[in-house]
Amino acid sequence: MLRLGTRTSALAMVQARGVAARLREAANVPVEVVGISTAGDRHQGHLGELGGKGAFMTEIDRALLNGRVDIAVHCLKDVPGDVPRPDELVFAAYAERDDAADVLLFPAAGEIRRMADLAPGARVGTSAVRRRAQLGRIRPDLRIEYLRGNVDSRLERLDSGEDLDAVVIARAGLTRLGIDRPGEALDILPAVGSGVLAIDCRRADSDVVDLVRLLDHRETRLCVSAERAMLRDLRGHCNSPIAGHARIERDGRLSLRGAVFTPDGSRFVHAQEWSPPEKGADLGARVAGDLLRKGAGDLIESIPH
Numbered sequence: 001m002l003r004l005g006t007r008t009s010a011l012a013m014v015q016a017r018g019v020a021a022r023l024r025e026a027a028n029v030p031v032e033v034v035g036i037s038t039a040g041d042r043h044q045g046h047l048g049e050l051g052g053k054g055a056f057m058t059e060i061d062r063a064l065l066n067g068r069v070d071i072a073v074h075c076l077k078d079v080p081g082d083v084p085r086p087d088e089l090v091f092a093a094y095a096e097r098d099d100a101a102d103v104l105l106f107p108a109a110g111e112i113r114r115m116a117d118l119a120p121g122a123r124v125g126t127s128a129v130r131r132r133a134q135l136g137r138i139r140p141d142l143r144i145e146y147l148r149g150n151v152d153s154r155l156e157r158l159d160s161g162e163d164l165d166a167v168v169i170a171r172a173g174l175t176r177l178g179i180d181r182p183g184e185a186l187d188i189l190p191a192v193g194s195g196v197l198a199i200d201c202r203r204a205d206s207d208v209v210d211l212v213r214l215l216d217h218r219e220t221r222l223c224v225s226a227e228r229a230m231l232r233d234l235r236g237h238c239n240s241p242i243a244g245h246a247r248i249e250r251d252g253r254l255s256l257r258g259a260v261f262t263p264d265g266s267r268f269v270h271a272q273e274w275s276p277p278e279k280g281a282d283l284g285a286r287v288a289g290d291l292l293r294k295g296a297g298d299l300i301e302s303i304p305h
């Protein structure tokens with residue numbers, strides 16, 4: 001029996017049950033999902049007060065390290081790029097990437113269905129600095145309100161009609177939760193790791209690592225290796241508006257686009273490079289180098305954290 005740990009949010013649980021089902025099918029082993037409450041889920045205020053996204057990781061890492069669970073499932077997007085992972089743990093699989101897009105959603109009872117129809121100064125909810133910055137580039141008039149919490153509570157606040165005209169949510173999250181509502185896919189660069197589930201194991205548990213490897217998706221791993229290498233070299237912190245997205249092009253090469261913004265998006269640097277598919281780590285380093293030469297370091301350092 002394998003025990004699979006994850007956060008207790010509806011999204012985390014639905015993701016974990018999906019991974020458990022795929023493991024049972026691929027490896028013919030019983031898998032039990034264990035919900036683990038994390039500081040990030042318990043805390044209602046600004047994530048920065050807890051030191052950022054790592055607030056979702058600590059308890060789950062501990063449960064893996066002390067043997068309470070054997071496997072953990074994380075949204076890779078929520079795994080900080082500026083803190084090294086524990087040496088004893090390894091991401092044995094990256095599941096095939098789902099849609100990486102960010103979608104703008106509107107109150108269910110209203111008439112508005114497109115950003116172009118939002119009035120000047122309309123209020124848009126998001127907690128992501130990357131979304132805030134890129135919305136600022138498209139529609140500098142919009143008022144961005146800090147909104148975090150699980151998908152359901154964000155949609156509830158939107159639909160209450162009280163104080164928001166739109167919210168930005170990851171398409172992958174909506175799809176996994178089976179939420180089907182009209183929205184507008186935003187033409188912005190996604191977060192590093194968006195739409196990817198990372199499956200964590202104890203490195204020394206070679207039997208478990210071998211089973212979990214059955215779920216690894218090669219193209220996703222290649223893309224992720226480029227995106228994460230870029231993120232690492234940029235030394236971003238949790239308030240850094242950083243975007244990065246890799247893909248395998250039709251000619252078989254791996255491409256990576258990266259960008260770093262000021263908080264309001266008024267200034268930014270952008271880079272894109274290509275490499276052979278197996279050279280993701282080099283590609284990430286090259287794109288980061290290019291961004292840093294263009295001034296990304298100053299943009300990142302000028303933001304308080």
Ligand SMILES: NCc1[nH]cc(CCC(=O)O)c1CC(=O)O
Nearest residue numbers: 075077169170172173194195196
């Ligand atoms: N930051 C929270 C979070 N982490 C991963 C997802 C969705 C799934 C994904 O992109 O992997 C979401 C929801 C959202 O950003 O709206």
